[in-house]
Amino acid sequence: MITAIWDQLKGLYSLIVGMIVTGRYFFAPQKTVHYPRKVVDPEDLAAYRGPLELTRGKDDESRTRCISCQMCAKGCPGNCIKVVKGTEGKLPSTWVYDFSLCCLCGACVEVCPASAIDFSHRLYLVVTSREELVMDLLADLKERVAANPLKPAPDVPAAAGQKAADAPSAGAAKNGEV
Amino acid sequence: MELSNISISGLIILVIACLLVIALMVVNAIVMVYAERKGAGFIQRRPGPYEVGPWGTLQPVVDSMKLLGKQIFVPSNVDFFLFFAAPVLAFFPVLLLFLPIPFGPFLTALKVPDGIVLILAFAGFGLLANLLAGYASNNKYGVLGAGRAVSQGVAYEIPMILALLAVVFQTGSMNLSEIVEAQGRWPWSWNILCQPLAFFIYLVTLVAETNRAPFDLPEGESELTAGFHTEYSGMGFALFFLAEYANMLLVSFVCATFFLGGYKGPVLDGFWWTFIKAYLVMMFIVWIRWTFPRVRFDQLLNINWKWLLPLSILNLWITAVVVNFIGK
Numbered sequence: 001m002i003t004a005i006w007d008q009l010k011g012l013y014s015l016i017v018g019m020i021v022t023g024r025y026f027f028a029p030q031k032t033v034h035y036p037r038k039v040v041d042p043e044d045l046a047a048y049r050g051p052l053e054l055t056r057g058k059d060d061e062s063r064t065r066c067i068s069c070q071m072c073a074k075g076c077p078g079n080c081i082k083v084v085k086g087t088e089g090k091l092p093s094t095w096v097y098d099f100s101l102c103c104l105c106g107a108c109v110e111v112c113p114a115s116a117i118d119f120s121h122r123l124y125l126v127v128t129s130r131e132e133l134v135m136d137l138l139a140d141l142k143e144r145v146a147a148n149p150l151k152p153a154p155d156v157p158a159a160a161g162q163k164a165a166d167a168p169s170a171g172a173a174k175n176g177e178v
Numbered sequence: 179m180e181l182s183n184i185s186i187s188g189l190i191i192l193v194i195a196c197l198l199v200i201a202l203m204v205v206n207a208i209v210m211v212y213a214e215r216k217g218a219g220f221i222q223r224r225p226g227p228y229e230v231g232p233w234g235t236l237q238p239v240v241d242s243m244k245l246l247g248k249q250i251f252v253p254s255n256v257d258f259f260l261f262f263a264a265p266v267l268a269f270f271p272v273l274l275l276f277l278p279i280p281f282g283p284f285l286t287a288l289k290v291p292d293g294i295v296l297i298l299a300f301a302g303f304g305l306l307a308n309l310l311a312g313y314a315s316n317n318k319y320g321v322l323g324a325g326r327a328v329s330q331g332v333a334y335e336i337p338m339i340l341a342l343l344a345v346v347f348q349t350g351s352m353n354l355s356e357i358v359e360a361q362g363r364w365p366w367s368w369n370i371l372c373q374p375l376a377f378f379i380y381l382v383t384l385v386a387e388t389n390r391a392p393f394d395l396p397e398g399e400s401e402l403t404a405g406f407h408t409e410y411s412g413m414g415f416a417l418f419f420l421a422e423y424a425n426m427l428l429v430s431f432v433c434a435t436f437f438l439g440g441y442k443g444p445v446l447d448g449f450w451w452t453f454i455k456a457y458l459v460m461m462f463i464v465w466i467r468w469t470f471p472r473v474r475f476d477q478l479l480n481i482n483w484k485w486l487l488p489l490s491i492l493n494l495w496i497t498a499v500v501v502n503f504i505g506k
């Protein structure tokens with residue numbers, strides 16, 4: 001009897017705690033981003049899964065790390081990846097990705113032995129036809145590196161390049177946990 | 179004005195009062211839809227309605243336009259008469275319930291000596307409407323929702339009445355105006371202070387009586403689609419909606435009258451205090467709704483029969499003893 005009453009009182013107390021939490025949230029700043037007028041803070045995008053992109057190469061940034069092993073293409077449940085091995089070593093000559101079929105499951109990113117792929121943070125992607133969602137990621141990588149080279153010169157020690165290239169994925173892992 | 183000698187002028191006053199109450203119900207529904215969605219948004223750290231009109235203020239208006247324009251769909255094999263009688267029956271008795279409420283010192287449509295009896299008696303009609311709606315729509319979810327509505331409503335009516343009865347004992351009157359007059363202007367002379375347990379019980383039961391979360395089992399979406407009003411669309415649904423918010427407003431007014439000093443306030447007595455207090459109670463109900471998860475049905479009945487009912491009887495008994503032996 002006494003314990004039953006005590007339990008009920010504890011239950012009531014927990015209800016009050018809940019109301020304090022929601023009451024505090026009521027006055028806390030809002031998280032909504034009013035999109036066309038404002039855009040999302042890039043820091044909040046660290047865990048966002050946009051269409052795939054190839055990570056930057058170790059020595060030559062514009063060269064992919066992909067070794068054409070086909071693991072990603074085989075592991076993909078949506079069959080959205082097509083990798084063709086080229087003539088220059090293990091480098092691929094084609095790396096085509098169909099975003100319209102991708103379910104953003106992350107199997108390809110996880111399975112890749114060379115850490116050659118990662119999710120981009122392209123939040124505001126807009127296209128007008130399905131065909132435009134089929135992306136040539138090799139060209140995309142070249143464009144990105146040309147527009148925004150991280151390394152000042154190619155003869156910087158490889159470790160620095162590695163760090164820069166890994167930074168986004170490390171950030172994503174950290175944010176994914178939160 | 180006594181009910182026994184209603185005159186022509188009394189009748190005119192009644193008609194005007196009814197029209198005003200209808201206007202109040204509609205405006206209240208629009209305001210509350212907006213306030214509720216804003217409240218829900220803020221609690222979940224988003225802005226709520228935002229794009230339609232300045233700060234989304236036109237959203238409820240646009241929503242009601244949409245509801246008006248909707249097709250009224252009647253499923254097969256419904257009990258046609260009851261199906262359409264139910265929303266009307268949900269809406270109109272609420273109208274009557276507002277009449278004995280003393281909004282201000284002189285602003286009472288129907289000064290009846292036993293106002294609270296009138297309110298409690300006709301509040302049962304809402305329940306009947308839910309039952310008929312569920313029964314008539316030939317839908318298993320509807321019937322289940324109606325069954326839940328009835329067992330919940332019947333159960334929670336008892337502690338509610340007992341809690342209000344404690345205040346009636348204390349005041350020695352069932353006249354709502356006299357109950358307000360018996361309370362002072364300042365918060366410490368309101369009934370909430372000498373009847374905290376009754377206030378608490380009433381607060382819980384009013385949430386249950388208006389079928390709102392966490393006691394919204396008659397329309398629990400996850401189990402019953404929409405419960406007793408599953409089959410209603412367009413205006414039928416709108417009437418249920420109006421009635422729900424009107425019921426909420428009514429129990430908030432009763433709460434303000436019985437426990438929070440009614441139209442009496444620290445500065446200047448008047449209907450504005452009734453409205454401020456009632457809407458504070460409403461915001462509290464909204465706050466509760468967006469904080470707590472829905473209870474299970476056996477929990478719902480356990481809370482009532484095992485806790486609220488004994489507590490309210492105990493409270494009534496103590497009040498009776500105190501009133502009898504010590505005086506008011």
Ligand code: SF4
Nearest residue numbers: 076102103105106108
């Ligand atoms: S995220 Fe999943 S679906 Fe998309 S490409 Fe990678 S493996 Fe295929």
Ligand code: SF4
Nearest residue numbers: 066067069070072112
């Ligand atoms: S799994 Fe990695 S290395 Fe292998 S083909 Fe795919 S991207 Fe290239």
